Amino acid sequence: MRYVDEFRNKELSMKILARINEISPARRVNIMEVCGTHTQSFFRFGLDKLLASNIKLIAGPGCPVCVSSSGYIDCAVKLAADEEIIIVTFGDMLQVPGSKSTLEKERAKNANVTVVYSALDSLKIAQKNPGKKVVFLAVGFETTAPTVALSIISAKKEKIKNLFFFSSLKLIPPAMGYLLKDKRLAIDAFLCPGHVSAIIGTRPYQFIAKKYGIACCVAGFEPLDILEGIYMLLQQLAQAKARVANQYLRAVTKSGNKEAQKFIRRVFKTADADWRGLGRIPKSGLKLKDNFSQFDAEKQFRFKLRNPRTQEPANKCKCGDVLKGLINPKGCPLFAKICKPDNPIGPCMVSREGACNAYYKYR
Amino acid sequence: MRPDKKIAVAEETDMCLAIPMKIKAIKGDFAEVSSGRLIRTINIQMLPQAKAGDFVLVHAGFAIQKVDPQEAKETLRLIDEIR
Numbered sequence: 001m002r003y004v005d006e007f008r009n010k011e012l013s014m015k016i017l018a019r020i021n022e023i024s025p026a027r028r029v030n031i032m033e034v035c036g037t038h039t040q041s042f043f044r045f046g047l048d049k050l051l052a053s054n055i056k057l058i059a060g061p062g063c064p065v066c067v068s069s070s071g072y073i074d075c076a077v078k079l080a081a082d083e084e085i086i087i088v089t090f091g092d093m094l095q096v097p098g099s100k101s102t103l104e105k106e107r108a109k110n111a112n113v114t115v116v117y118s119a120l121d122s123l124k125i126a127q128k129n130p131g132k133k134v135v136f137l138a139v140g141f142e143t144t145a146p147t148v149a150l151s152i153i154s155a156k157k158e159k160i161k162n163l164f165f166f167s168s169l170k171l172i173p174p175a176m177g178y179l180l181k182d183k184r185l186a187i188d189a190f191l192c193p194g195h196v197s198a199i200i201g202t203r204p205y206q207f208i209a210k211k212y213g214i215a216c217c218v219a220g221f222e223p224l225d226i227l228e229g230i231y232m233l234l235q236q237l238a239q240a241k242a243r244v245a246n247q248y249l250r251a252v253t254k255s256g257n258k259e260a261q262k263f264i265r266r267v268f269k270t271a272d273a274d275w276r277g278l279g280r281i282p283k284s285g286l287k288l289k290d291n292f293s294q295f296d297a298e299k300q301f302r303f304k305l306r307n308p309r310t311q312e313p314a315n316k317c318k319c320g321d322v323l324k325g326l327i328n329p330k331g332c333p334l335f336a337k338i339c340k341p342d343n344p345i346g347p348c349m350v351s352r353e354g355a356c357n358a359y360y361k362y363r
Numbered sequence: 364m365r366p367d368k369k370i371a372v373a374e375e376t377d378m379c380l381a382i383p384m385k386i387k388a389i390k391g392d393f394a395e396v397s398s399g400r401l402i403r404t405i406n407i408q409m410l411p412q413a414k415a416g417d418f419v420l421v422h423a424g425f426a427i428q429k430v431d432p433q434e435a436k437e438t439l440r441l442i443d444e445i446r
Contacts, residue, residue, distance in 0.1 A: 198428040250434040
């Protein structure tokens with residue numbers, strides 16, 4: 001078994017689909033898929049065309065690139081302008097618009113911006129460039145947080161002095177809790193992110209089922225995973241009993257990867273974080289603990305993030321409403337007219353995981 | 364197997380995507396893993412129990428979790444039994 005093709009089996013997919021269409025209620029059912037990778041898979045495999053039309057999948061805020069505040073990008077752009085600094089980042093971040101510029105535009109103006117696949121690569125870059133200060137843009141959710149934590153621990157062990165981490169790492173459950181407080185949001189169920197859950201387990205979602213009575217199911221990313229996840233959610237709706245189900249049993253347990261959690265706790269503390277489109281959410285971010293402060297870019301460069309609410313781009317971009325699931329991308333006046341993947345206005349169009357990008361590509 | 368490699372490379376730039384890869388050999392904190400023709404060296408510090416032959420989910424140069432073969436089979440069996 002390779003754990004990919006087996007979960008793309010067409011016959012089994014059709015079988016679940018038939019069953020989904022049998023048990024789905026006649027009314028409209030809103031399922032929010034929190035993770036951008038679910039959004040991508042859903043369209044990529046054409047599942048949107050196969051599901052009954054009353055079952056709506058709403059793309060949530062689970063794309064780390066999309067929710068990076070423009071204040072964060074502005075700080076990165078400012079750092080990139082310094083000749084002594086090398087910015088190291090994941091590729092998706094290059095086109096994310098700040099209030100005035102993007103890292104890609106800065107790079108075209110000769111700023112030193114390097115794209116890497118892993119946070120660990122930033123250590124090698126720092127070692128190869130002893131005369132420069134290297135700043136890694138740490139963006140991601142719980143899936144990525146332990147990879148950054150381990151890179152910081154390695155940097156300390158190797159006594160690297162010219163490497164700094166600028167953390168915009170974010171946590172999913174507090175963001176889901178925040179969404180649930182918005183009364184305009186009409187969500188029947190959450191399809192919870194598989195790889196965030198591989199780290200944190202299923203337990204952190206319990207409050208959603210218990211306190212808000214909303215069905216949850218952790219699911220993997222192959223077509224069979226997503227379809228079974230939807231099926232398990234519809235079963236819960238039929239029984240009118242909300243709980244946290246787990247479809248992704250091959251990778252997700254109740255308590256997650258405890259070793260990974262230990263590394264996160266060793267390096268990071270929770271802090272309030274700014275989410276593009278949503279604003280500031282209490283305790284939804286990770287910042288470096290004091291005993292790793294020599295690697296903290298915010299301490300090293302002493303810049304302050306401005307309030308993200310006052311500096312969202314003054315245009316008609318509706319990314320905020322898209323991230324909350326209040327409208328779908330087609331409800332934005334800029335979508336596919338001005339805002340396209342090669343000219344993204346808002347962050348949801350930038351990343352391959354963004355809802356607008358997925359809609360544009362597959363619809 | 365060429366398309367496999369292409370897809371794997373394209374997908375792994377997705378922020379939260381992790382792909383299942385098989386451990387070939389372990390050297391300290393690192394392991395050589397493969398998927399189709401794609402071979403990578405990844406960090407396995409999050410999975411101290413990992414051993415050669417295991418499938419692991421690889422994200423941003425790290426193994427983040429083991430793939431449980433028993434549970435995978437069980438999931439497929441349960442899906443097959445849905446009626």
